[in-house]
Amino acid sequence: MAATDQYEKKQQSSAELDSYVEAQENKSLLRFITCGSVDDGKSTLIGRLLYDSKLLYEDQVESLKAESKRIGTQGDEIDFALLVDGLAAEREQGITIDVAYRFFSTEHRKYIVADTPGHVQYTRNMATGASTADAAVILVDARHGLQTQTYRHSFIVSLLGIKHVIIAINKMDLVNYDESVFNEIRADYETFSDKLAFKEITYLPISALKGDNITESSTNMAWHKGAALLPLLDKIDCAEEDLSLGFRMPVQLVNRPNLDFRGFCGTISSGEVSVGDEVVVLPNISASKISNIICGRNNVSTACAGEAITLELEDEVDCSRGNMITAKNARCEISDQFQVNVIWMSESPLLPGRSYFIKTGTQTLAGVFTALKHKVNVNTLENEPASSLELNEVGIVNLGLDKPIAYEVYDKSRDLGSFVIIDRITNETIGAGMINFSLRRAGNIHWHTPDIDAAARALIKQQRPAALWFTGLSGSGKSTVANLLEKKLHARGKHTYTLDGDNVRHGLTKDLGFTDADRVENIRRVGEVSKLMIDAGLLVLSAFISPFRSERQLARELLNADQFIEIYVKASVETCEKRDPKGLYAKARRGEIKHFTGIDSGYEEPANAELILDTDKYSAEQCAEQIIVYLEQQGFLNADD
Amino acid sequence: MNISHLRRLEAESIQIFREVAAECENPVFLYSIGKDSSVMLELALKAFYPAPLPFPVLHVDTTWKFREMIEFREHVAQKYSLDMRVHINPDGIEQNIGPITHGSAVHTDVMKTQGLKQALDYYQFDAAFGGARRDEEKSRAKERVFSFRTDKHSWDPKNQRPELWSIYNTRIKKGESIRVFPLSNWTELDIWQYIKLENIELVSLYFAKKRPVVERDGMLIMVDDERFQLADGEKVQNRKVRFRTLGCYPLTAAIDSDAEDLNSVIQEMLVARTSEREGRLIDTDSSASMEKKKQEGYF
Structure with missing residues (x-):
């Protein structure tokens, strides 16, 4: 869109041109969508915006006038919809089936507007337009009020994370510019939008056809005090919503033209990066430092979100497409199990249990929807039970991936919390998904209360509390590994406490013996004490033989699922007996101790331990290090956000 | 730190080039010698710098291009060490097809449309970058960045794949291909501004x-x-x-x-x-x- 009115003057000095081009260059960009029910006048509105902001060329206006007469719907007047409805089928049927992108600019901003289709069967095209928009103009026909599609589009706009919406109540000319009609629709929408996640809703009465409240305030509706549409759009504050995330760059491509160069290409999704920064590659957690940043053909010292760059690292780390390079001290989370929102876009329904391809920004994985929690009724926004998700339906689903990924929740990052669903046979894109939270970690528990609670206590300790439950035969190395681990954690400034099986029996559980009932009570007490210490924000190391699954399950159930880390310290009875640090095996062999685990009492191996440490193979030092890696990976050694 | 409108467009285009290079087996850069091609080439070179372009460049020659265009093509190919491939429809040569003798419709169809199809089939390209922009023309305004073609090279505008965020589904069946438009969101003014800013040769x-x-x-x-x-x-x-x-x-x-x-x-x-x-x-x-x-x- 080239012609710009303020530059009619034929002769301009080069300096003026330079400053003009510079001014253009410094304009901000706003991407918005127009949506709403069919016939609410979306295409007409955009045609009107282009026409009124004098952004059409003479030949475009001429051909528009000619076409308006030939196939237009406005008699001899200009049919603005013809300007944007570009596909032949659309022009014949007078409907918009696909999203059209239009470009215009004002003195303040450049705009890319996605004109999205109103028909319910083209909802997927509407979602396509909404996924990249910063703002939405939702049209409502003043004569008909809110329609199913108004609800559906509002919901999808909200779901896709658009925070700024303008409810444009259109065709006011057909209701005699009546204020009460406007107020009634506004009240209806206010009731409905209570449940949506918008940050800012502006209500605006317009007539796209007649040009009321488009570029300037309409004299036909003096009762409306707000600004017209274009000034409103110019004022929307679309500055980055959340800058709190650290540096994150998904690796899109490894550039290796020869043996001397290995660059990691990607687009920075959040934060900044500078040469010398310490970074970590996820999910494999290899650490390195930035040795060079290439932007275009230049080496630069720093780069920020939105830039497509190439990073060189100091070390030969394992890093490939699909990995994520993050700031070392603000890395993101890793998981393979999520609760997600899904917009289904295929005629064949989403079925839990079926395998699909899941494509995130830079990698394709195999995924299965493990459970369909419910679908959302777009009219009421109520959750309804469902066994499958049909075309254009929105549901809340559990997703399991074939390998863990580094991610952010969609609320925090559109880039890192989104994915599309691809049919394995047809290759079609059949759905779009947004990560709500991981099912495997504590990020899903929102602690927002200002009181001093567990999260607050943990926060000042810069850690996430948990019980590390060491189980295994006597002599397997539980206490040794726990002791080493505690030293390592302590050295990192982490707050810990160890509950040792032998030690507690000197006090806390002094009154208990070794009967089944006493064993249960023993574990219950230790579990309760762990719970208190977790509430205090500590990492609690508990080393107990705890030979029975049911006991360990009891301890697990006392705590939140993601606060209990079962660590199976594995060694053969032979090894343990050889080690026999306390001489207990010898005593048991001599019959001096009864019911000794491994000798005359069984040990039930854990079926779902978070970690298995094989002390036959690895040294205690190596085992402790494995636990550190696990804790880092799961985010226990960082403050919860 | 916030990046400008043009830098945002630049990054978006670079991301598209890299995605195709990462996912497609045999991509090609369709070069038309014009200003949009020149900008697109600059973006592609940046995307893979310091490596050379990881794909060949194809010009479908109709034999009726301006002579200055052909000279410029050879100059650019040499300057950036491009793997430049030129295809001319041999059927057209045989039948002596030209715009003056056969009219624009026949000439364009035979030399450009059919010529392009021949080249794509011959080299078995599965993805082809083109410099089309959405602000150029009404039907282009509705085309996706990744636009799919059947094994007969035809486009089904009524059934385009949803294209959300900047996640591009590049999966295709054998014989099908993708036309990729890295300049989709650029306007004519953006193109000129960028040429000025980056001092791009035209x-x-x-x-x-x-x-x-x-x-x-x-x-x-x-x-x-x-x-x-x-x-x-x-x-x-x-x-x-x-x-x-x-x-x-x-x-x-x-x-x-x-x-x-x-x-x-x-x-x-x-x-x-x-x-x-x-x-x-x-x-x-x-x-x-x-x-x-x-x-x-x-x-």
């Missing part, structure tokens, strides 16, 4: 100089070689002209202009009142013609 036809032209059907057509036959009453004039868009010389209208350098060209463009494709005879048949051509395989 073919000389964009700048005014005295050239031999004739007036035909109200348009100025350059007489670039002896194949151009004058009609009765037509006279070659030496006028200071330049071109806003480039194609086959008998099908591309020149405009009178004094703009000899980039700044003057941008100034002229800013006050222009005629849209860009007006200079190409191909679009004017009927308003749905571009969509129709695309369904038939035109880029």
